[in-house]
Amino acid sequence: MGILEWATNPWGQNVPIHIAWFLIWVSIIAGLLFLIVHATWLRFFAKSRQFASDTSPAIAPKIPKHVPRHSLVARLFHWVMAASMFTLLFTAFLPKVGVQFNWVTYHWIAGAVLTISILFHIVHASFWLDFWSIWPDKTDVQDAQRRLRRFFGLSAPPPRKFAKYPLENKLFHGVIILCGLAAILTGVFMMFRVRTIFFPRNPYLFGDMTWGLMYVLHGLAGVGLIALVMMHIYFGLRPEKQPITKSMIFGWMDRDFYLEEHDPDRWAVETSSISQPSRVDDRGLHDAG
Numbered sequence: 461m462g463i464l465e466w467a468t469n470p471w472g473q474n475v476p477i478h479i480a481w482f483l484i485w486v487s488i489i490a491g492l493l494f495l496i497v498h499a500t501w502l503r504f505f506a507k508s509r510q511f512a513s514d515t516s517p518a519i520a521p522k523i524p525k526h527v528p529r530h531s532l533v534a535r536l537f538h539w540v541m542a543a544s545m546f547t548l549l550f551t552a553f554l555p556k557v558g559v560q561f562n563w564v565t566y567h568w569i570a571g572a573v574l575t576i577s578i579l580f581h582i583v584h585a586s587f588w589l590d591f592w593s594i595w596p597d598k599t600d601v602q603d604a605q606r607r608l609r610r611f612f613g614l615s616a617p618p619p620r621k622f623a624k625y626p627l628e629n630k631l632f633h634g635v636i637i638l639c640g641l642a643a644i645l646t647g648v649f650m651m652f653r654v655r656t657i658f659f660p661r662n663p664y665l666f667g668d669m670t671w672g673l674m675y676v677l678h679g680l681a682g683v684g685l686i687a688l689v690m691m692h693i694y695f696g697l698r699p700e701k702q703p704i705t706k707s708m709i710f711g712w713m714d715r716d717f718y719l720e721e722h723d724p725d726r727w728a729v730e731t732s733s734i735s736q737p738s739r740v741d742d743r744g745l746h747d748a749g
């Protein structure tokens with residue numbers, strides 16, 4: 461049983477046509493295993509987290525009660541993307557596991573919404589948000605080494621508190637970019653195989669082998685996204701992560717959570733003597749006005 465399905469084209473060549481659909485179950489089981497192992501580890505074995513230094517007592521009272529984290533535009537993008545991603549996953553994979561319906565139209569429409577929302581996100585993040593906040597920096601790498609050494613019982617100073625995004629979130633974002641872009645780029649070409657409102661159908665754009673490999677890459681990225689989305693939802697629902705999830709709904713997180721996990725030197729929020737909820741601009745900066 462291979463991981464690809466093959467067919468013979470009219471010229472007698474053996475070409476891949478798509479991934480073998482049992483990979484859907486491989487991804488679901490891998491996702492579930494990750495959740496079980498992680499939840500068991502946290503419940504029974506993990507020690508409480510320690511950070512290097514406490515935030516200076518002079519800074520703490522100046523942090524607003526509600527620390528701005530995601531602007532309205534960033535939150536809207538996130539939920540549009542989530543809705544299109546769910547639609548894509550369900551329309552793609554339900555028919556493969558026996559739930560038959562006319563899925564292709566819903567699928568390419570959701571694909572177009574995802575593509576446009578990601579293009580928007582790239583422009584928004586590059587010019588309006590703090591572009592570098594989601595990429596690992598030197599401190600992340602040093603702290604990852606410290607955490608690893610401490611995990612194996614070796615001596616190392618405790619890691620520092622996080623910037624806006626912990627290393628795990630940054631790595632997850634990187635993997636989602638790889639799978640997401642692979643699904644989007646191949647998906648845009650695959651729209652030439654079906655009737656859409658964007659361009660005339662042209663199944664002869666590529667040869668059989670190129671089309672086959674494109675469907676394979678689309679499928680691999682798609683099944684990868686099943687496990688990634690499962691992990692993302694699992695973390696979003698975990699009690700200790702709920703302040704982060706809430707911030708994706710309301711735009712802010714509590715001062716206490718910010719001070720516990722984040723380093724004001726690495727993620728600066730505008731300090732203020734006024735402890736009131738405030739407007740959030742697109743960089744996530746606090747605006748007391």
Ligand code: HEM
Nearest residue numbers: 478548549552568571572643644647648650651653675682
């Ligand atoms: C979460 C992301 C996505 C997943 C899980 C996914 C999954 C799939 C799967 C499994 C298929 C069936 C392919 C086959 O039979 O080998 C498919 C087909 C298709 N996908 Fe996606 N896809 C995603 C994103 C996209 C995007 C972003 C687009 C468009 C920009 C798109 C456009 C298409 C089209 C047009 C087809 C139909 C091709 C045909 O029937 O010939 N997909 N997708």
